Amino acid sequence: RAWRVRPGDVIGRLNGAMLVSCGEGGVWVSHLKASPKKTSLKLPATSVLPSADLPTLPISPCAPLPPGARPQTFQDVWTTRQDGVCYVHFDFYNGAMSTEQCRRLEQVLWAVGEDPDIKVVVLMGGYNFFSNGIHLNVIESSECAAAESWANITAIDDVVKAIFRMRSKVTVAAMQGNAGAGGVMMALAADQVWSHAGVVLNPHYRKMALFGSEYWTYSLPRRVGIPMAEELTTNLQPLLATEAHRIGMIDEIVGSDAADLNAQLHARCLHLQADSRDVLRQKRAATPSLWATLEEHRHQELLHMRRCFHGNEYHERRRKFVYH
Numbered sequence: 001r002a003w004r005v006r007p008g009d010v011i012g013r014l015n016g017a018m019l020v021s022c023g024e025g026g027v028w029v030s031h032l033k034a035s036p037k038k039t040s041l042k043l044p045a046t047s048v049l050p051s052a053d054l055p056t057l058p059i060s061p062c063a064p065l066p067p068g069a070r071p072q073t074f075q076d077v078w079t080t081r082q083d084g085v086c087y088v089h090f091d092f093y094n095g096a097m098s099t100e101q102c103r104r105l106e107q108v109l110w111a112v113g114e115d116p117d118i119k120v121v122v123l124m125g126g127y128n129f130f131s132n133g134i135h136l137n138v139i140e141s142s143e144c145a146a147a148e149s150w151a152n153i154t155a156i157d158d159v160v161k162a163i164f165r166m167r168s169k170v171t172v173a174a175m176q177g178n179a180g181a182g183g184v185m186m187a188l189a190a191d192q193v194w195s196h197a198g199v200v201l202n203p204h205y206r207k208m209a210l211f212g213s214e215y216w217t218y219s220l221p222r223r224v225g226i227p228m229a230e231e232l233t234t235n236l237q238p239l240l241a242t243e244a245h246r247i248g249m250i251d252e253i254v255g256s257d258a259a260d261l262n263a264q265l266h267a268r269c270l271h272l273q274a275d276s277r278d279v280l281r282q283k284r285a286a287t288p289s290l291w292a293t294l295e296e297h298r299h300q301e302l303l304h305m306r307r308c309f310h311g312n313e314y315h316e317r318r319r320k321f322v323y324h
Contacts, residue, residue: 013054015104016044017074028074031093041137041322044098077104079112084119085269086112095129095183098138099148102155109162113169120273121166122265123173123190127258130175130199131183133214140322149309153213156182157298160214163189164294167283170276174265175199175241176258182212188219191279192272194252196261199241203249204233208321209313211304218297223249 005011005021012019017030032048033040046054065071067082080087090097090105097105112121125131134152142148163171163186173187175195180202187193203220205212212233220229224247232239232249244250254268255261308314 010049010054013046013056014074015076016046016098016100018045018049018054019074030074030076038323041141043137043141047138047141076101077108079108081118082266083270084117084273085122085266086115086118086120087122087124088112089124089126090131091126092129092131095126095132095177095179096135096137097131097133097152097156097159097183098135099151099155101135102152102159106155106159106162109159109166113162113166118169119276120170120172120269122269123163123171123187125173125175125179125183125187126177128177129183130173130177130179131186132178132180133182133186133205136208136318136322140318145315145318146309149314150306153182153302153305156186157213157215157302160186160189161294161298164215164290167287168280170272170279172269172272174254174261176261178202181205181208181210182214182216185212185214185216185219188223188249189215191283192252193250194254194261194265194268195241195244195250196255196257197240197242197253198257201239201241201244201249203239203244204236206234207236207317209311209317210308211301213298213301213305215294215297215301217301218294220249 007021007023009021010018011021011026017028019026019028029045031042032045033042034048064079064081064086067080069080071078076092077088077090079089088108090101092101112118134149134156139145139148139152170192171190172192172194173190175187175193178200179187181204184201184203216233220232224232228247239249241250242253245253254264
């Protein structure tokens, strides 16, 4: 139907964001607060101002953009492809990944994994944050925080599983920005983890009274050993990327900042692609026993997490964090 559009009118929506009419164009608003009070959370815009009759714009996150391009409209998940290398961007606000965002990212990763022309998959995260794990604000605002916490952690676990599933491709996590909790552990699922020197990692969950998942009990000890994994997840201290590289948690430090990393990234990926035979042979050899091992780690982690989600301490710490 046709209607007259005035500046300030909400005219469309996409993945939680609203398109607001502004002059001759429009502005995407991704997040809103219902009021300026501290008791009001910043949430995806459509959950603050729901409107069922707004059209959802038909933008597919699976359709690749030209090499080096950024979306010309609101899009928090997108890919670019060049020379057999696929860059998967997931630029979520403050690095927090809601259940719905995880499901969309998983869909993209499955599509990329099925494409025979892609040889190297690069997980880019966002420019300011790679990922910070589950979305505590969305969880806090939900009708049942325990149920939404469970949905969110299983969704992000499925994202990590989609990374492990790429057995015929070399995977790289290229951290342009900081990462915390499950976002760190998600990166460790890649064959190679690269970062610039300015990234800060927080590889722990216990400030939220959580055990953690994202297959961390598999990925982290494989890189740093069990004693160091225990230290990293219990000391609750930030970790510079340079120190993470020293202990084997990160494979390479590339440049001093995100611009340096991006400038060198494609050449390094092409070099990795040319030398991928040994990596892929090792991945194929490990595959028969991998799935049972991963499922056991996931099962044990989620047993812990279920107890956390039904305990008071997690809910108290989460509320304190989101309303700080």
